[in-house]
Amino acid sequence: MKSHIKLFSPQEIARLKQFSQQNKSVFVGLSGGVDSVVLLDTIHKLNQTFAPDEQLLLCAVHVHHGLSDNAEAWLKFCAEFCQQRQIKFEFKKVKLAKQSRQSLEALARDARYSVFKQVAGKNAIVVTAQHLNDQAETFFLRLKRGSGPNGLASMNPLSDLTQDIELWRPLLGVSKLEILDYAKANNLDWVEDESNLNDDFDRNFLRNQILPELEARWPGFSQCVARSAELCRQENQIIEEVAAVDFNAAVVxxxxxxxxxxxxxxxxxxxxxxxxxxxxxxxxxxxxxxxxxxxxxxxxxxxxxxxxxxxxxxxxxxxxxxxxxxxxxxxxxxxxxxxxxxxxxEQEAEPLSWNGEAEVELNTGTKLHIANLGIALPTVNQIAQIRFKPSLSTKCYPKYRNCRKTLKQLLQEYEVPPWMRNQVAYLFYDDELISALGLWVCEPPIN
The missing domain is CATH 1.20.59.20 (Chorismate Mutase Domain, subunit A)
Structure with a gap:
């Protein structure tokens, strides 16, 4: 019998134990197909080998896309599968609205991951059942698009789904044949998605027509493709490390x-x-x-x-x-x-009076912080107003300069791009320019 231990490498088993020690909740995507059924069964059995106080918080998640007449039957199968094993089960029904130039495959995938994010919450692991043959298909699809090392690296075993959720693919080193052998040896049932036979989908075309021919000609071809994907991933890591060094040197x-x-x-x-x-x-x-x-x-x-x-x-x-x-x-x-x-x-900020507040809010919603800018408060007889877009020929005598300059010259000196200049807030006392808020303070006031 193909034991559950054999499907997971020692590295993946150690990772699963680490998740339990970190008290992470584990959410397994369960479509009802053989891949996800075997994945959930494997994790469930491994979890039972852990000490009672180290067992994972395990939950299966099913996404009902509504694309097949069999969708309700698949949902029922998944619910019963989990009930028999006392595994927590959640499902979500989604409606897919196809956008132009967006494939149905991509739309369904995005919907699944959106559901995973909603259900998982924080400090969680989402586990999906992509395997070695899926990795080979992804490599070819990326190759068709002319991808570089980053794209040809295909699917990572472990990546970030969000800041608080990791995405784990523990079966990337396991072939479809091994998954089927495991399912049969462990007397597992599963459902068949009829859309997998539709070669109008690029991935199905590769799976049903191209890769079997390549495997027949060169046995172990998919393993070699997966190895190339891993080498691309390693090369891309080096590229990103060099890019990070260059970025840190060039960012201002x-x-x-x-x-x-x-x-x-x-x-x-x-x-x-x-x-x-x-x-x-x-x-x-x-x-x-x-x-x-x-x-x-x-x-x-x-x-x-x-x-x-x-x-x-x-x-x-x-x-x-x-x-x-x-x-x-x-x-x-x-x-x-x-x-x-x-x-x-591009928003037009409106002028407003200033009464010495440390912070004021503009009509655009922007908050200006005026405290600790070295600006003397107006006298009783002066009217303080925050204005925008004064004449760029207006001259100012900044504290740090020994001569007057026009606003245009000062904005260029401060390297304020033209598209941001309308956002600069100027503080006037009566008609005397006191400060370009956040940039400089004028002294003495303009005559």
Whole structure:
């Protein structure tokens, strides 16, 4: 008989024990198919070998997509399977609304992971049943898209689903044949999803038509593909480590911009510190930066556009629209702006009176912190007002300078990009400019 111990490697068994010691709740995705049934049975039996005070908080999760006439039967099967083993069981019914250019496979997958996130909560592990053959299929699908090492690494055994939830795939080293052998040896029942026979789906086409032919010609082919995926994962780790070093050397602090618009949180790159890197390192640094900003990776054509900015004139101010945000350049600085930041920069703030408060809230919702800026309070007869967009020809005598300069000159000196200048709040006493809040204080006042 194929024991449950044999399906899990010693490393995966040790990981499972570690989860129990960390008091993590374990949520196993259960579709009712043979892969997920074997996964749940294996973890359940392993859990029973642990000491009573070290056993996992185990729960099976079924997602009812409503795509098959058999969906209700699958739900019933999963519920009974768990009831027979006294495993906690939860299910969610989802409605899939197909978007343009989004495959039904991707839509269903996103719905499953969304449910996992809802059900699991914090300090949890979500476990799914992808196996070695799935890994080979993923490799080929990524290869079809022209992916690099990161994409060809395919599925990681352990990754972050959210900040509080880890995603674990313990069967990536186990073949489909081994899973079927285990199921038969342990007299397990399972359901068959009829959509797995539909070769209109790319993954099914690979599974049913292509990979069996390759396996017949070269036995062990899927194991070799999985090994290549693992080597790509290791190579990509090196690439990311180098990119992190380059990023830390090229990122610059723009804390003054955050004082102007607290919504601004992105890291800014100094192009002059990147230009001497090789093209490959520039490319990996850019990907690292976009990933840190949670941007979806753009096409190679768009990536080339961004890289071309590294050599363009400081006078140019190109904008490149991405899927979730936008890249803009000002002088030698490269900015990534989220759509939320872009919307905030385009809002029109209205002037308001100031009565000495440490913090004021604008009509846009932005909060200005005025305490500890070295600003003397107005006299009884002076009217204090916070204004926006004064004439850029207005002259100011900042405390740290020994001459007057126009606002335009000072904003350039502080490297405030043009798209943020409307957000700079100016404090006036009567019609005398006292401060550009968060940037500088004027002394003496303008005559």
């Amino acid at each position: 602090s723009f804390s003054n911009l955050a004082r102007v618009q607290p919504m601004f949180t992105s890291q800014v790159l100094d192009i002059s510190l990147i230009q001497n890197l090789s093209y490959a390192r520039q490319n990996s640094l850019l990907r690292f930066w976009l990933n840190k900003n949670n941007e979806l990776m753009p096409s190679q054509k768009i990536m080339q556009q961004i890289l071309d900015n590294f050599t363009c004139s400081e006078d140019q101010q190109p904008k490149i629209k991405l899927k979730l945000g936008e890249i803009r350049q000002y002088k030698t600085r490269l900015f990534y702006l989220t759509q939320t930041e872009i919307d905030a920069f």
